[in-house]
Each structure stands twice: as C-alpha cells, then as structure tokens.
Amino acid sequence: MARKGKVKIARPDWCKVCGICIEVCPVEVLELGNTRIQVAHLENCIGCENCELSCPDFVLKVVEDDE
Amino acid sequence: MDVNIDKYLRQDKMPHIWCPGCGHGTVLGSFVRAFDQSGLDQEKTVVISGIGCSGRASGYLNFDTLHVTHGRALTFATGVKMANPELNVIVMTGDGDGAAIGGNHLIHSSRRNIDITVVLFNNNIYGMTGGQFSPMTPTGDTATTSPYGNIDQNFDLCELAKSSGATFVGRGASYQPRKMIKLIKEGLLHKGFAFIETLTQCPVNYGKRNMIGGARDMLKWQDEHLVPDKKYEKMDPEEREGLISTGVLYQVSKEEYTDKYQQVINNVMAGESNE
Amino acid sequence: MSKAKTLLLQGDEAVVEGGMAAGADFFAGYPITPASEIAEGFAEQLPANGGKFIQMEDEIAGMGCIVGASLAGAKAITATSGPGFSLKQENLGFAIMVEAPCVVVNVQRVGPSTGLPTSPSQGDIMQAKWGTHGDHPIIALSPSSVSETFDLTVTAFNLAEKYRIPVILLLDEIVGHMREKITIPPADELEIVNRKKPKPEDKDNFYPYEETEDLIPPMPDYGTGFKYHSTGLFHDKTGFPRGKTEDAKKLMDRLMGKINNNLDDIIHLEDDLNGDEDVVVLAYGSTVRSAISAVNQVREEGIKAGWVKLKTIWPFADDYVRKLAEKVDRIIVPELNMGQLIGEVERVAAGKAEVTGINRYDGTLITPADVVAEIKGAL
Numbered sequence: 001m002a003r004k005g006k007v008k009i010a011r012p013d014w015c016k017v018c019g020i021c022i023e024v025c026p027v028e029v030l031e032l033g034n035t036r037i038q039v040a041h042l043e044n045c046i047g048c049e050n051c052e053l054s055c056p057d058f059v060l061k062v063v064e065d066d067e
Numbered sequence: 068m069d070v071n072i073d074k075y076l077r078q079d080k081m082p083h084i085w086c087p088g089c090g091h092g093t094v095l096g097s098f099v100r101a102f103d104q105s106g107l108d109q110e111k112t113v114v115i116s117g118i119g120c121s122g123r124a125s126g127y128l129n130f131d132t133l134h135v136t137h138g139r140a141l142t143f144a145t146g147v148k149m150a151n152p153e154l155n156v157i158v159m160t161g162d163g164d165g166a167a168i169g170g171n172h173l174i175h176s177s178r179r180n181i182d183i184t185v186v187l188f189n190n191n192i193y194g195m196t197g198g199q200f201s202p203m204t205p206t207g208d209t210a211t212t213s214p215y216g217n218i219d220q221n222f223d224l225c226e227l228a229k230s231s232g233a234t235f236v237g238r239g240a241s242y243q244p245r246k247m248i249k250l251i252k253e254g255l256l257h258k259g260f261a262f263i264e265t266l267t268q269c270p271v272n273y274g275k276r277n278m279i280g281g282a283r284d285m286l287k288w289q290d291e292h293l294v295p296d297k298k299y300e301k302m303d304p305e306e307r308e309g310l311i312s313t314g315v316l317y318q319v320s321k322e323e324y325t326d327k328y329q330q331v332i333n334n335v336m337a338g339e340s341n342e
Numbered sequence: 343m344s345k346a347k348t349l350l351l352q353g354d355e356a357v358v359e360g361g362m363a364a365g366a367d368f369f370a371g372y373p374i375t376p377a378s379e380i381a382e383g384f385a386e387q388l389p390a391n392g393g394k395f396i397q398m399e400d401e402i403a404g405m406g407c408i409v410g411a412s413l414a415g416a417k418a419i420t421a422t423s424g425p426g427f428s429l430k431q432e433n434l435g436f437a438i439m440v441e442a443p444c445v446v447v448n449v450q451r452v453g454p455s456t457g458l459p460t461s462p463s464q465g466d467i468m469q470a471k472w473g474t475h476g477d478h479p480i481i482a483l484s485p486s487s488v489s490e491t492f493d494l495t496v497t498a499f500n501l502a503e504k505y506r507i508p509v510i511l512l513l514d515e516i517v518g519h520m521r522e523k524i525t526i527p528p529a530d531e532l533e534i535v536n537r538k539k540p541k542p543e544d545k546d547n548f549y550p551y552e553e554t555e556d557l558i559p560p561m562p563d564y565g566t567g568f569k570y571h572s573t574g575l576f577h578d579k580t581g582f583p584r585g586k587t588e589d590a591k592k593l594m595d596r597l598m599g600k601i602n603n604n605l606d607d608i609i610h611l612e613d614d615l616n617g618d619e620d621v622v623v624l625a626y627g628s629t630v631r632s633a634i635s636a637v638n639q640v641r642e643e644g645i646k647a648g649w650v651k652l653k654t655i656w657p658f659a660d661d662y663v664r665k666l667a668e669k670v671d672r673i674i675v676p677e678l679n680m681g682q683l684i685g686e687v688e689r690v691a692a693g694k695a696e697v698t699g700i701n702r703y704d705g706t707l708i709t710p711a712d713v714v715a716e717i718k719g720a721l
C-alpha cells in the first residue's frame with residue numbers, strides 16, 4: 001500500500017500530542033514537541049503511512065517526495 | 068494514502084472535540100477512507116449517530132447527518148431507509164448507545180436485515196458521561212459506577228448481531244486501521260444489515276482507571292490481544308482465552324428488508340389493478 | 343374525476359382514511375388498544391398506494407422511525423395510546439427540535455400506567471402539552487366525531503407540513519371506536535399542504551435552520567445534495583451547536599414564534615352562541631356530544647345557554663376564551679379527567695366568569711343529564 005513518499009505535517013494545528021504516530025512508526029522519524037508533533041528524522045521515513053492512518057486527528061499525510 | 072478524504076470531513080468543525088489519543092478519531096478516519104474506496108455517492112448517503120463521544124462523529128462528516136437521542140439512531144435510520152431505499156444509511160453509535168439503551172433496536176434491526184451499516188465505537192465505557200461502566204466493560208474492571216469492580220458480564224456484540232439476523236458481522240480495531248478500512252468498506256458494500264464493532268481506546272475514562280495506561284499503552288494492549296479471525300477459528304478454547312478476533316466474522320447473502328417490502332407493494336398494487 | 347364517497351367507519355378507521363387523503367405515505371408504530379386499528383388500517387392501505395408501513399419493536403422506535411422517514415421526505419404518522427404515548431415523549435421533543443413534520447395519534451385510555459385499557463379518557467391533555475421535557479411549542483387537535491376525525495387528520499398533516507412541527511391528534515376511546523357514517527370529499531376538493539423545500543440552486547448558500555421571515559426554514563429531503571446537519575442540541579442557523587446561550591434563546595424564540603404568530607390559522611373551534619348566554623359549556627372530544635345535547639335541552643326550557651367546541655387543544659384558544667369570559671357568567675368544562683384543560687380556562691378567565699368542571703375519571707362517560715344538572719346548578 002505504501003507509495004513512494006514521506007510524512008508531512010499537513011495540519012499542525014490539529015495535533016493533540018498524543019504520541020500514537022510515534023507508537024505505530026516502524027522507524028524513528030517523529031518526536032513530540034510541546035504543543036505539536038515534529039519531524040526529527042525525515043531521512044528515516046519509509047512512507048509506510050502507519051502514522052497517517054492511525055493519527056486520530058488527521059494531522060499527518062504521506063506525500064510524494066517532490067511535493 | 069492516495070485519496071482525498073478532505074471532502075468527506077467538515078473541515079470547519081475541526082479539530083474535533085475528542086481527547087488527545089482517543090481512538091474515535093482513528094475510527095472516523097478509517098470510515099472516510101473506507102467510504103472513499105467504496106465508490107458510494109456522498110450525496111445519497113445519510114449518517115445518523117446517537118449520544119456519547121462517539122455520537123459526535125456525524126457532525127464531522129460531510130453528508131446528510133442526524134445526531135439523534137441516546138440509543139435510538141437505528142430507529143431513525145430505519146425510517147430513512149424505508150422511506151427512501153436508494154439512500155446509503157450509516158449509523159455511528161457507542162457501546163453504551165448501541166448495546167445498552169439501544170440494544171433492543173440493534174437486535175431488531177439485525178432481525179429485519181435492513182440495509183444499514185452500523186459502526187459501533189466500543190471503548191468499553193461510557194466516555195462522555197465520565198466513565199461509568201457499559202455493557203461492554205469487562206467483568207472485574209473498575210468504572211466510576213463500579214468502584215469495587217464490575218460484577219456484570221459483558222456482551223459479545225458480534226455474536227449478538229449474528230444470532231439476531233445480521234448478514235454481515237465484523238470487528239476492527241484502532242490499532243489496525245488498514246484492516247478496519249477494508250472491513251468498513253466491505254460492510255458499506257454489503258447489501259443487508261452490516262454490523263461492525265470497532266475497538267477504540269478511551270485513555271481518559273477507561274485506560275488510566277484500569278491500569279492499562281494512556282493511548283499508546285492501550286494500543287500495545289490491542290497488539291497483544293488481537294488475533295485475525297482465520298487464526299482464531301483454528302485455536303482451541305484455552306488458547307483463545309483473553310484474545311479477541313478481528314476481521315469479517317460472518318457474512319451471508321439474504322433477501323433485504325426494503326426489497327422485500329417493495330415486493331409486497333408490487334404484489335398488492337398488481338392485485339388491485341387486476342380487479 | 344374523483345367523487346365523494348360515503349362510508350360507515352370507526353374513528354380509528356377515519357384516521358387512516360384522513361391520513362391517506364392527506365397524502366400520508368409512511369406509518370411506523372407498535373400495537374396497543376385502543377389504537378391498533380389505526381396501524382392495521384395503514385398496514386393494508388399504504389402498500390396498496392405505494393406507501394410504507396413498518397411495525398417497530400416499541401413505541402420509542404416508532405417515533406424515531408417516523409422522524410427519520412419525515413427527514414427523508416415522507417409524510418409520516420404513528421398511532422398509540424397512553425403507555426405508548428409516554429414512551430414516545432423523548433423523540434417527540436427531538437422532532438420539535440429538528441422541526442420534522444409528522445403526526446402522532448393518541449387514542450386516550452384511562453391512566454396512569456396500564457390503567458383501564460378499553461375505557462375512554464381525556465387524561466393526556468397536559469401530557470400532550472408538557473410530556474416531553476423543556477419548554478417547547480406543540481399543536482394538539484381533538485375530534486368529537488368520526489367525520490371530524492377524518493377532517494382533523496387532514497388538518498394535522500397540513501399543519502405539520504406548514505409549520506414543520508409534530509402535530510398530536512388526541513382521540514378518546516369513544517371517538518376511536520364509535521361507528522358513524524361519514525362522507526369523504528373528493529380528493530380535488532381537499533386542501534393539502536406540503537412542506538416548503540429549498541431550490542436546488544440554493545445549495546451553496548443554504549442554512550437549514552435559518553430565521554426566515556415566516557420563521558419556518560425550507561426543508562430539503564435527504565439525498566438531494568444539501569448535506570446538512572440536524573441535532574437535538576441547541577443549534578444556530580447552520581444546524582450545528584455552538585454552545586452559546588444566545589443561540590438557545592434565538593432558537594426557542596423562533597420555534598415558539600412560528601406557532602404563536604399564526605394562532606388564527608392553527609386554532610380551530612366551533613360555537614353555538616346567541617350572545618346573551620348566562621352559561622356556556624366548553625368541551626372537546628367525545629364530551630362535546632353531551633354538551634350539545636344538554637344545551638339544546640335546557641334552551642327549550644328557556645335557559646340562556648350555549649356551547650363551544652374546541653378542536654385545537656394546543657395552543658390554547660386564549661383570546662377567544664378571554665372574550666367569552668367577559669360576556670358570560672359561567673363556563674362549564676366537562677372533562678374525562680380530574681380537571682386538566684379547566685386550568686387553562688381559569689387562567690384565561692382570570693375571575694371574569696365563574697368556571698366549574700364536570701369530571702369523570704373512572705372510564706365512564708359524562709352524560710347529557712350530567713351536563714344539564716351542572717347547568718341548572720349553575721343558575
């Protein structure tokens with residue numbers, strides 16, 4: 001299902017810093033900031049979409065590299 | 068994912084009211100993705116929900132939506148579907164809404180096999196009212212109204228729906244959004260009464276009180292306890308202890324209620340014109 | 343084309359005939375004496391005319407079901423009696439809040455509880471007004487004969503559609519079960535009102551609960567692309583709750599206003615007064631028959647008496663009764679209850695006329711002789 005692409009914080013304002021995205025990420029990409037999620041290691045992202053599909057708040061989106 | 072879910076969400080109502088880490092948002096997300104994949108017509112779809120945190124789901128969805136009284140969503144849905152069988156009718160309900168106060172409607176809607184898809188958000192608790200036990204709170208668990216441990220037995224809702232006559236029964240979980248999307252999509256496309264139980268975490272009023280922990284811990288708990296249905300079927304009873312099966316648990320094809328009623332209309336009207 | 347037809351019908355059957363004539367195409371309900379004949383009649387007639395009937399698992403479900411059908415575009419009706427009317431109350435309030443037109447028939451029997459299932463009563467007059475929680479508008483009509491049952495069923499649908507409100511039709515066991523000959527007018531002679539719908543081109547700028555000039559927002563059918571939200575929570579014109587107190591007041595004022603601005607259209611009554619009455623009997627439902635018979639009898643003896651028949655119970659005919667109280671000495675209110683509507687008469691008469699009741703609450707009738715005795719005692 002995964003496409004070529006990497007995670008993007010599409011709607012930062014909707015993040016409730018619950019950490020679910022970090023829980024479901026198979027590698028180390030995301031980190032919790034004080035008020036919202038942050039991408040710490042984009043290079044690690046394999047575009048698996050686990051975070052996008054699990055985030056209860058529609059914050060994350062995997063997009064084409066060049067987007 | 069290669070879909071635009073934005074058109075199914077009422078963007079101006081977001082962010083939603085659910086607590087940080089609440090699984091209801093993941094179920095909502097799975098629903099819109101499933102709807103997109105189903106190919107059903109958004110303008111011919113009505114979403115009806117009851118009262119509870121889960122009941123708020125309809126307000127975030129860009130369809131004809133109806134937020135009704137506690138437990139009664141299926142009764143309104145039955146009226147909508149009967150009055151206009153061309154509409155896709157979806158009910159979103161909670162474990163209290165759908166299994167306690169609305170339990171009788173679940174039984175009878177299943178029995179009729181009316182073409183309605185139910186997504187029941189099971190968080191094992193009354194979330195909205197602050198953590199009282201529900202018919203889905205496991206025996207022994209703590210809730211605000213079972214401070215000494217819950218002595219009630221909880222339901223197996225999928226078994227209940229199946230034995231009542233539902234022709235599609237499945238269970239999904241917020242830890243498995245991909246499977247849940249597929250399950251909901253199949254339920255939406257099933258002709259007849261489709262009952263989908265989704266396991267969702269309420270960290271605020273259930274997880275923390277029952278030593279499971281916050282949202283992340285609750286998902287870990289799901290990971291340790293969920294078994295695909297195919298595998299579950301092959302396990303012996305001792306092995307199954309404490310585990311929960313997910314997937315399409317039951318599906319048969321049977322004549323649907325509004326079709327049957329249309330047949331009645333056709334017959335009666337033909338009889339009359341022959342007179 | 344169509345012709346008038348004469349039928350020998352029970353009141354319950356006249357509800358079915360009236361409903362069909364008004365364009366009813368949906369019934370949902372649960373059987374109960376003395377209202378089951380209404381369900382049975384619709385079960386037979388609706389599918390024969392392309393409509394739908396469904397027997398639900400209880401009266402709560404019946405009420406939810408007709409509101410759902412109404413929102414999908416149907417002209418929907420349910421029928422019940424006391425215990426079932428109690429069960430319907432929460433969803434009745436919901437119908438008021440989302441402004442779903444529908445008709446709820448209550449063939450009253452003696453309560454409380456299971457009470458006297460086969461005996462007449464007018465015990466649910468106040469429940470019709472206040473049965474669901476909170477302040478709210480309601481329309482309730484009560485026929486006194488079989489032919490009036492037909493007429494008022496049509497009126498109930500028309501008012502429901504026009505004002506986007508559930509209308510309660512209060513029969514009592516006598517009217518429900520008595521047989522009378524009635525003449526059903528040809529279809530083209532009946533005035534039928536249908537709800538106002540928005541135009542397809544209004545979709546982009548559509549507010550489902552907008553405060554229109556007449557306070558009655560147009561109502562789209564589900565599935566026509568408006569994609570709107572309705573809720574039992576207080577909401578603004580968009581249909582969504584904002585949790586603001588000013589929205590609550592605004593909505594309540596509009597819901598009440600759409601009824602209170604149209605009392606002349608909604609309040610139906612008949613009277614037989616010569617203008618010089620000392621005493622007037624004000625009745626509704628089956629007791630009207632004894633009231634009229636008693637007044638005719640005492641008039642022959644030279645007593646200056648008259649009668650008023652209320653067909654609309656709620657909203658109450660405040661203005662009419664206020665003026666009546668200024669003209670007459672005494673108003674007698676016969677009721678098959680311990681005195682319910684009499685409280686309204688007393689409130690409005692405000693001491694200008696003496697108000698007395700005749701009350702039966704044991705399942706027996708108020709006879710003309712009872713009314714004659716009260717009239718004479720009143721002089």
Ligand SMILES: Cc1ncc(C[n+]2csc(CCOP(=O)(O)OP(=O)(O)O)c2C)c(N)n1
Pocket residue numbers: 118119120121122137160161162163164165188190192193194195196201
């Ligand atoms: C008739 C009625 N009884 C009680 C309530 C109070 N109430 C609101 S939500 C709720 C429980 C909801 O629990 P559930 O269906 O599990 O939804 P959740 O909040 O957990 O998603 C209750 C008891 C009500 N609104 N109406």
Ligand code: SF4
Pocket residue numbers: 014015016017018019020021022036037054055056057058059060088
């Ligand atoms: S799952 Fe969503 S809401 Fe939660 S921390 Fe990650 S991005 Fe934020």
Ligand code: SF4
Pocket residue numbers: 006007021024025026027029030044045046047048049050051052062
């Ligand atoms: S797309 Fe996969 S790898 Fe990338 S951040 Fe999300 S979960 Fe981690």
Ligand code: SF4
Pocket residue numbers: 084085086088089090091120121190194195268269270271272
């Ligand atoms: S109380 Fe529980 S169910 Fe309700 S929003 Fe919060 S986490 Fe979700």
Ligand SMILES: [Mg+2]
Pocket residue numbers: 119161162163188189190191192193194201
């Ligand atoms: Mg719950």
